[in-house]
Amino acid sequence: MAIDYAERIPNNVNLAENRRPQRALEQWQPGFQKWWAEMGPAGFQEREVYLRTATSVDAQGWASFGYVKMPDYRWGIFLAEAERDRTIAFGDHKGEPAWQEIPGEYRGALRRLIVTQGDTEPASVEQQRQLGRTSPSLYDLRNLFQVNVEEGRHLWAMVYLLHAYFGRDGREEADALLQRRSGNADNPRILGAFNEQTPDWLSFLMFTFFTDRDGKYQLASLAESAFDPLSRTCRFMLTEEAHHMFVGETGIGRVVQRTCELMKEHDTEEVGRYGGIDLKLMQKYLNFHYSVSLDLFGAELSTNAANYFSMGLKGRFNEQARDDDHQLKNSQYTITQVDDLRIVQKEQPALLALNETLRDAYIADCARGVGRWNKVIKTAGINFELTLPHRGFHRAIGDCAAVKVTPEGQIITEAEWDAHHGRWLPTEAEREFVGTLMKGATEPGKFAGWIAPPARGINHQGIDFEYVKLG
Ligand code: BYC
Numbered sequence: 001m002a003i004d005y006a007e008r009i010p011n012n013v014n015l016a017e018n019r020r021p022q023r024a025l026e027q028w029q030p031g032f033q034k035w036w037a038e039m040g041p042a043g044f045q046e047r048e049v050y051l052r053t054a055t056s057v058d059a060q061g062w063a064s065f066g067y068v069k070m071p072d073y074r075w076g077i078f079l080a081e082a083e084r085d086r087t088i089a090f091g092d093h094k095g096e097p098a099w100q101e102i103p104g105e106y107r108g109a110l111r112r113l114i115v116t117q118g119d120t121e122p123a124s125v126e127q128q129r130q131l132g133r134t135s136p137s138l139y140d141l142r143n144l145f146q147v148n149v150e151e152g153r154h155l156w157a158m159v160y161l162l163h164a165y166f167g168r169d170g171r172e173e174a175d176a177l178l179q180r181r182s183g184n185a186d187n188p189r190i191l192g193a194f195n196e197q198t199p200d201w202l203s204f205l206m207f208t209f210f211t212d213r214d215g216k217y218q219l220a221s222l223a224e225s226a227f228d229p230l231s232r233t234c235r236f237m238l239t240e241e242a243h244h245m246f247v248g249e250t251g252i253g254r255v256v257q258r259t260c261e262l263m264k265e266h267d268t269e270e271v272g273r274y275g276g277i278d279l280k281l282m283q284k285y286l287n288f289h290y291s292v293s294l295d296l297f298g299a300e301l302s303t304n305a306a307n308y309f310s311m312g313l314k315g316r317f318n319e320q321a322r323d324d325d326h327q328l329k330n331s332q333y334t335i336t337q338v339d340d341l342r343i344v345q346k347e348q349p350a351l352l353a354l355n356e357t358l359r360d361a362y363i364a365d366c367a368r369g370v371g372r373w374n375k376v377i378k379t380a381g382i383n384f385e386l387t388l389p390h391r392g393f394h395r396a397i398g399d400c401a402a403v404k405v406t407p408e409g410q411i412i413t414e415a416e417w418d419a420h421h422g423r424w425l426p427t428e429a430e431r432e433f434v435g436t437l438m439k440g441a442t443e444p445g446k447f448a449g450w451i452a453p454p455a456r457g458i459n460h461q462g463i464d465f466e467y468v469k470l471g
Contacts, residue, residue, distance in 0.1 A: 003056055003078060010076030012057060013160070021164040025077075028159060028174055032152075035178045036071060039126045041148055043133060045071055048469040049145045050458065054078055057236050065459045067469065073149045077160045080235035088226040089319050090326035091312040098228040102165055106311050110227060111166055113313060115173050116190055117218065118158030119180060121151045123194035124211070126182035131204055134438035136448035139457065140201070142467035143247045147208065150240045157233045165229070192396055193292040200434050201451075202255065202277060206289035209248030209369060214296045216241050217317055217362045224315025249369050250454060255282065256373050257452040260380035269384075272433060275449040279377070279384050281434070284426045286386060287407060290366065291394035297362065298355040299398045300335045305354040316354065317361045333357055336391060338399045341411055343392055363391065394425065442470050 003012045008026060015022045037045070048067035055064045057078050086098040102110055125148050135141035155177065162170035180187050183195045193211055198204050219241060223234035259279055262271040271278055298305060308314040309328070316322065324331065331350035336343060350357070367388055374385050390409035392400035404417035407424050426434075437450045445464025447453045457463050 003054060003061075003076065005055075005074055005076075007076075010074045011078070011160075013077050013079055013164075015077065018164070021160070024163040024171055024174075025160065028163065028171075028178075031175065031178050032075070032155070032159075033071065035122065036125075036152060039122070039129060039181070040152070041070065041125075041132050041145060042129050044141075044145070044468070045069065050142055050461070050465070050467045051146055051149060052459070054236075057081060070145060070149060073152070075149070075153050075156050077156055077233075078153075078236050079229065079232035082228065082232060086228060086231075088312050089224055090315045091226070091310045092327070093226055093312045094326055096226075098231070099226050100228055102227055106313060107166065107169075109308060109311060110230070110313050111162070111169065111173065113222065113308065114158050114161050114230065115177070117222065118155055118162070118173075118177050119190045120194050120215070121154040121158065122177060123180075123182045123189035123191075124198075124207070125151050126189075127194065127196070127198040127207070128204060131198065131201060132440075134201060134440050136201060136438075136451045137441045137446060137453070138444055138467040138470075139447075139454060139463060139465075140251070140451075142458065143243075143251075144204065145468070147244050147247060150244070153240070154237055157237055161229060161233065192295050196292060199431065200438050201251075202282070202285055202434050203289070205248050205251035205255065206285050207248070208244050209252055210286075210289040210293040210366065211296070212241060212244040212248060213362060213365060213369075214293050216245060217358050217365075218296075220317050221314050221319075221358060224319040226312030249372065251451070252282070253373055253376055254452040254454060255450060256376045256386075257380075258450055260377060260382055261452070263382060264380060275437060277434065277437070277450050279382075279386070281426065281430055283386055284424060284430065285434075286370075287389045287393065288425050290388055292396075294359060294363075294391060295395060295397040297359040300337060300356045301348060301352045302355045303352065306349075306351040309351060309354055317358055336399075338392070338403055338411070341403065343390075343400075343405070343409060343411060359391070363388065389424070394421075 003010050007016060009015060009029065046069060048069060050065060051068045051073065052065045053074055054061050057080050088094055088096050088098055128144065128148060131144055132141060135144060159174045159177065162174045180189050182189045188195045198207055219234045219238050223231050223238065225231045255277055259271055259276045262274045262276040263269060266274055269278060328350040332347040333350040333353040334345050335348050335353050335356040337346050370386050370388055377384055389407035390405055392405035392409060393407050395401050403411050404414060405411055439448065441448050444466045453463050457465050
C-alpha cells in the first residue's frame with residue numbers, strides 16, 4: 001500500500017479520515033521536532049545525508065534512497081498490510097478474530113507494553129547523539145543517522161497507537177515519551193539498558209548488535225498480538241530493525257577483521273599501540289552489552305508476562321510456527337535459577353517462564369552472530385574465540401541479580417567480584433583508550449585505523465560514495 005507523502009504526517013492508515021488522532025498527532029508533531037532538535041544527533045542537522053525512506057510497506061518500498069537533511073526526514077505512520085481474516089494465535093482468545101479495537105479490560109496492560117516499547121526508541125537516539133563527530137567513516141556516519149531517524153519513526157509508530165486508541169491517557173503518555181531522558185536522574189528512561197551511555201563507536205556497534213536484537217525479539221512477540229494495529233505496526237518496524245542489526249553485526253565483524261590484520265602485521269596480540277582494539281578488550285565490551293541486554297527481557301518468572309500472553313497481547317517469538325497448544329496452561333519450561341547460592345536448572349510453569357523463553361531464543365541468535373565473528377578470526381589463522389558469558393553474569397534483573405557470577409557461571413563473593421571484575425568488563429582506562437581511537441573520518445572512502453572498510457556500500461553505491469555531504 002502506497003504511503004501518502006502529500007500529508008503533513010505521511011501515513012498509510014487513512015489519517016485524513018480519522019480527524020481526532022490526526023489532530024492529536026499534529027499537535028504532538030512540533031514537540032517531536034523540538035525533541036529531535038534538542039536530543040537528536042548533535043551537529044550534522046543541516047547536512048545532506050543519503051537516507052532511505054519508505055515509499056510503501058511492501059518489499060519494493062525500501063528502494064527509495066536520496067539526500068535528506070535529518071530534520072526534513074518524513075517521519076510517519078506505516079503499518080504492514082492487513083492480513084485478511086486474521087485470527088488470534090495464542091492465549092485465552094485463541095482462534096477468535098483479531099481485534100481492531102482494544103477490549104476495555106486490557107487497556108491498562110496494553111498501554112504499559114506500548115509505552116515501554118515506545119520509550120526505548122527516543123532513548124537510543126539520546127544515547128547516540130554525540131557519536132557523529134567521531135564516526136570512523138562517512139559510510140558509518142550515514143548508517144548511524146539511518147538508525148537514528150528510524151528509531152524516531154518507531155517512536156511515531158507507538159505514539160500513533162497511543163493517540164488513536166487510548167484517548168486522553170494515551171495523549172499524556174505520548175507527551176511523557178518526549179519528556180523522559182536517557183540517564184537523567186530525575187526522569188530516566190524506563191528500562192535499564194537505555195540509561196547507559198553509548199560513548200564510543202565500539203559501544204554503538206555492540207549496542208546495535210545486542211540491544212537492537214532485543215528489539216527484534218520483543219517486536220516479533222508484539223507482532224503476534226491479538227490487537228491487530230499493534231501487530232501490523234511491529235511487523236513493519238521489524239523490516240527497519242534488520243538494518244540496525246546489520247550495522248552491529250558487520251560493524252563488529254569489521255573491527256575484528258582489522259584487529260586480526262594488525263595482529264598478523266605486527267605479530268602481537270596487543271594491537272593498541274598500532275591503533276587497534278585487542279580481541280580481549282572486545283570480549284569485555286561484548287560481556288557488558290550482552291549482559292545489560294539480557295536484563296531487558298525481565299525476570300525469569302513473571303506474572304506480567306503470563307498475563308500478557310493469556311490476554312493475547314504479547315506472544316512468543318515465532319508463535320505460529322510452534323507445535324503446542326499455544327495456551328501453556330499445563331506446560332513446563334526449564335529455566336536457570338539461583339537456589340541456595342547455586343545456579344540450577346528447574347522446571348517451572350511455562351506460562352510464568354515466558355520472559356526466559358524469549359531470552360533463550362535471543363541467546364541462540366546472539367551465539368550465531370558471535371560464531372560468524374569467530375569465523376573471521378579463524379580465517380585469519382588466529383587462535384582466539386569470542387564467547388557469550390554465562391547468562392547470570394553481571395545481571396541487574398532476575399534471579400542472578402542477587403548474586404555475583406563469573407562469565408563461566410561460577411557464583412563468587414562480593415569481595416571476589418570487586419577484585420576481579422576488571423578482567424571481565426571494560427575498565428575506566430580501557431574505555432578511555434577506546435575513546436582516544438575515536439577520531440572522526442570526514443573524507444569519502446577514508447576509514448579509521450581500528451575498523452576495516454565494509455565489503456560493499458549502501459544501495460549499490462561505492463564504499464567511497466559521499467554518504468554525508470560535509471562540505
Ligand atoms: N529495567 O515481571 P517482570 C528496542 C521491571 S528494545 C528496568 O519480569 P515484565 C530497541 C518491570 O517493569 C525492546 N525495570 O517484568 C532496541 C516490573 O516492574 P513492576 C523494548 C525492569 O513486565 C535498541 C518488574 O521489573 N521492548 O526496541 O515481565 C534501540 C518485574 O519484572 C526491567 C520491550 O521491552 C529492566 N530491564 O517484563 C531501540 C517490549 N525489566 O511491575 C529500541 C515491551 C523488568 O514491578 N515490554 N523491569 O513495576 C515488555 O514486554 C516487558 O515490559 C519487559 C519486562 C519484557 C521489558
